[in-house]
Amino acid sequence: MSYSQGHPIRLVGGRLALDFVNTADWTSGDEIAHEKLTNVADLEHWLRALSLEHTEPVTDLAGLIDFRYMLRQLVLKRTGNDVLNIVQSLDFSAADPGVSLPFDQSIAALIAASAVSILSDKREQERIKMCPGDNCGWLFVDETKNGRRTWCSMESCGNRAKAARHYARTRDKRA
């Protein structure tokens, strides 16, 4: 397992675009509760965890973080066409023949392609869920047969909710 600033990198979204928006924890008001990409090294750890090895430096982390916010909103609204608009608005002016894309843009394009493939497929769209854990807000594709997956992962939010329910029950009994 890879670690970023001591936090394990958990890939639970099932799709690249969802794992990318899960590089922050989100409040119920769509604010960032906890940022995992605090610097370029964090992003590089994350890319390595996905086996997206690269040699070029990332230069525009802030741009990728803005892109992440837009992408999350689009996935929540299930608007596939807007993802295409964002991809079109990415500045590929440096992409002369024979000159490779700036690495940030290649990554953004790769992630956008993943988002488009989710949002252009009705079955995929319908299976996108948001973890209801406190200050989590992670997105994932529910690939269980009965569509009963609730949590990003049982080890984190699922167990926390179970512990909270247990605490509430024992507290009620004592009262």
Ligand SMILES: [Zn+2]
């Ligand atoms: Zn969660």
